[in-house]
Amino acid sequence: MSHLVIPVSEKKEDKFIESIKAAALKKPDMVELRTDCLHNLNYDSLEKLINCVKSLSIPMIVTCRDPKEGGMHDHSQLVRLEILCEAIRLGADYIDCEFLNYQNAGVREAIDKALEGNPFCRLILSVHNFEEPFCEPASLYENMRHCNKYAIIKMAYMARDINDCFSAFDLLREKKGDLAVICMGAAGEISRIAASKFGSFFTFAACDGDKVSAPGQLTADCMREVYRFDKISLDTPLYGIIAEPVGHSASPAVYNASFEKTGYDGLYLPLLVEGGKEGFDEFMDNVMERPGLGFRGFSVTIPHKNNAFEYVRKNGRLDEKAEPIGAINTISIADNSMISGFNTDYNGALKPLLRAAGSVDGKKAAVIGAGGVSKAVVAGLCDQGAVVTIFNRTLSKAEELARIFGCGFDDLKNLSRLPDENYSIVVNCTSVGMSPNVGESPLREEWISEDMTVFDTVYNPLETKLLTDAKRAAAKTVSGFEMFVEQALEQYQKITSLEPDRVLIEKVLREKLKI
Numbered sequence: 001m002s003h004l005v006i007p008v009s010e011k012k013e014d015k016f017i018e019s020i021k022a023a024a025l026k027k028p029d030m031v032e033l034r035t036d037c038l039h040n041l042n043y044d045s046l047e048k049l050i051n052c053v054k055s056l057s058i059p060m061i062v063t064c065r066d067p068k069e070g071g072m073h074d075h076s077q078l079v080r081l082e083i084l085c086e087a088i089r090l091g092a093d094y095i096d097c098e099f100l101n102y103q104n105a106g107v108r109e110a111i112d113k114a115l116e117g118n119p120f121c122r123l124i125l126s127v128h129n130f131e132e133p134f135c136e137p138a139s140l141y142e143n144m145r146h147c148n149k150y151a152i153i154k155m156a157y158m159a160r161d162i163n164d165c166f167s168a169f170d171l172l173r174e175k176k177g178d179l180a181v182i183c184m185g186a187a188g189e190i191s192r193i194a195a196s197k198f199g200s201f202f203t204f205a206a207c208d209g210d211k212v213s214a215p216g217q218l219t220a221d222c223m224r225e226v227y228r229f230d231k232i233s234l235d236t237p238l239y240g241i242i243a244e245p246v247g248h249s250a251s252p253a254v255y256n257a258s259f260e261k262t263g264y265d266g267l268y269l270p271l272l273v274e275g276g277k278e279g280f281d282e283f284m285d286n287v288m289e290r291p292g293l294g295f296r297g298f299s300v301t302i303p304h305k306n307n308a309f310e311y312v313r314k315n316g317r318l319d320e321k322a323e324p325i326g327a328i329n330t331i332s333i334a335d336n337s338m339i340s341g342f343n344t345d346y347n348g349a350l351k352p353l354l355r356a357a358g359s360v361d362g363k364k365a366a367v368i369g370a371g372g373v374s375k376a377v378v379a380g381l382c383d384q385g386a387v388v389t390i391f392n393r394t395l396s397k398a399e400e401l402a403r404i405f406g407c408g409f410d411d412l413k414n415l416s417r418l419p420d421e422n423y424s425i426v427v428n429c430t431s432v433g434m435s436p437n438v439g440e441s442p443l444r445e446e447w448i449s450e451d452m453t454v455f456d457t458v459y460n461p462l463e464t465k466l467l468t469d470a471k472r473a474a475a476k477t478v479s480g481f482e483m484f485v486e487q488a489l490e491q492y493q494k495i496t497s498l499e500p501d502r503v504l505i506e507k508v509l510r511e512k513l514k515i
């Protein structure tokens with residue numbers, strides 16, 4: 001299992017000690033003392049910091065980072081070396097020395113000599129690249145190992161996109177001793193969250209949100225509470241949501257909370273996949289070429305639903321319901337690496353609509369909007385025998401969709417005809433009425449009648465103006481949240497082959513969506 005390290009870096013000694021105590025409350029496996037941050041760096045301060053950590057019984061790494069590799073102060077090479085040697089003498093558990101400096105015979109001799117005096121202290125040899133991945137990571141790793149075969153090797157580099165992380169996973173798979181590889185930046189988050197899965201010796205997490213010491217670092221609370229850091233092992237299967245952006249997604253909270261409640265050994269990751277179709281294809285190829293990573297399924301959302309459809313069409317099996325929709329939001333990966341694609345918006349929309357309206361066979365249905373969600377809604381309604389007309393602001397898009405499903409299309413302004421033309425189902429698939437524009441509705445109140453079922457796919461707010469108006473008109477209503485929950489339940493089952501817990505999933509979704 002990977003060690004969770006909280007780095008502590010303060011300019012003043014007293015604040016440093018306070019921060020060590022605050023970090024200890026988070027129960028890290030280790031703390032890292034970034035002594036290079038101290039303005040007044042001297043042996044006396046170092047001893048106080050080390051004694052403070054010892055009194056808290058937490059293993060410690062002492063680092064005095066070279067400014068060339070991200071150090072905070074321009075302490076001279078000699079001062080930095082003396083601090084590291086003194087830390088070894090004072091009983092540090094680990095010291096971190098840059099590989100670049102350790103190759104200098106004088107530095108190496110001094111450190112090796114100090115280590116001989118404290119056999120319980122281990123050397124971490126580190127390299128950093130804050131711009132991009134290393135050119136030839138495997139040979140760099142070999143060189144570092146060759147330099148000191150007892151050292152723990154630490155390699156940290158900036159991931160420009162998620163596909164840059166795979167060389168880290170390859171290095172970790174091939175490692176011959178203790179190795180930590182950290183991909184920095186938002187695209188490298190998964191290397192931190194899933195460090196235990198990938199076999200990294202340690203990973204860093206901030207004490208709290210304003211103490212992040214490197215880009216992409218999460219807080220220790222988030223690592224433990226959302227991502228169940230302490231429960232992840234080399235055997236844990238991986239899942240995730242592929243999106244850009246991905247930070248706002250409720251899915252990691254939903255899935256990981258469900259895994260926790262059921263005791264299932266799984267980890268669900270936020271997967272920031274950039275670079276459009278090319279970036280998506282590269283990500284999927286990287287995953288499929290490495291079955292040992294244990295990815296078992298993905299949720300897919302904006303902007304990759306169409307890319308996912310194309311990828312699975314070429315490389316796997318598409319659910320027949322997804323075919324006419326041309327987009328999928330769910331990918332499952334079987335033990336034999338067969339990938340399957342599904343669109344759970346189809347049933348997600350249809351199930352609550354049928355619950356409210358009963359049979360829709362032969363009934364007239366107006367679908368407002370001609371985007372991704374409309375496709376799933378129109379597909380479901382047509383399959384159930386409804387007589388569908390698509391109303392859209394951009395008429396050509398409504399026409400295109402109508403051609404695929406063999407239904408009618410019309411201009412948005414003709415929605416005024418709804419009450420006179422016996423429409424009994426109305427579904428809003430536009431973003432009209434979505435927060436913050438909560439005063440808007442695609443329909444006038446007087447166009448709604450009590451014999452209609454009105455379904456608004458917008459789920460934020462929970463009750464849109466359209467739904468309030470429909471309730472006032474005594475129409476039956478279906479909320480976007482009902483669809484959201486329903487599609488999430490089916491997706492959970494398809495990806496994990498586990499039974500979803502409706503009550504838990506609804507609760508976490510409400511908390512995350514703040515509705």
Ligand code: NAP
Pocket residue numbers: 348368369370371372373374392393394397429430431432434457458459460480481483484485487
């Ligand atoms: P999309 O592909 O971007 O399509 C958006 C549709 O809304 C287009 O038809 C667009 O018309 C129309 N539109 C946007 N602004 C408009 C305006 N001011 N007036 C009239 N029409 C407007 O988006 P999507 O993925 O289909 O999502 C649509 C909505 O569905 C989202 O806003 C979200 O609230 C909801 N949704 C719900 C769930 C759920 O589970 N409940 C899931 C996903 C999405 P043009 O073609 O003229 O641009």
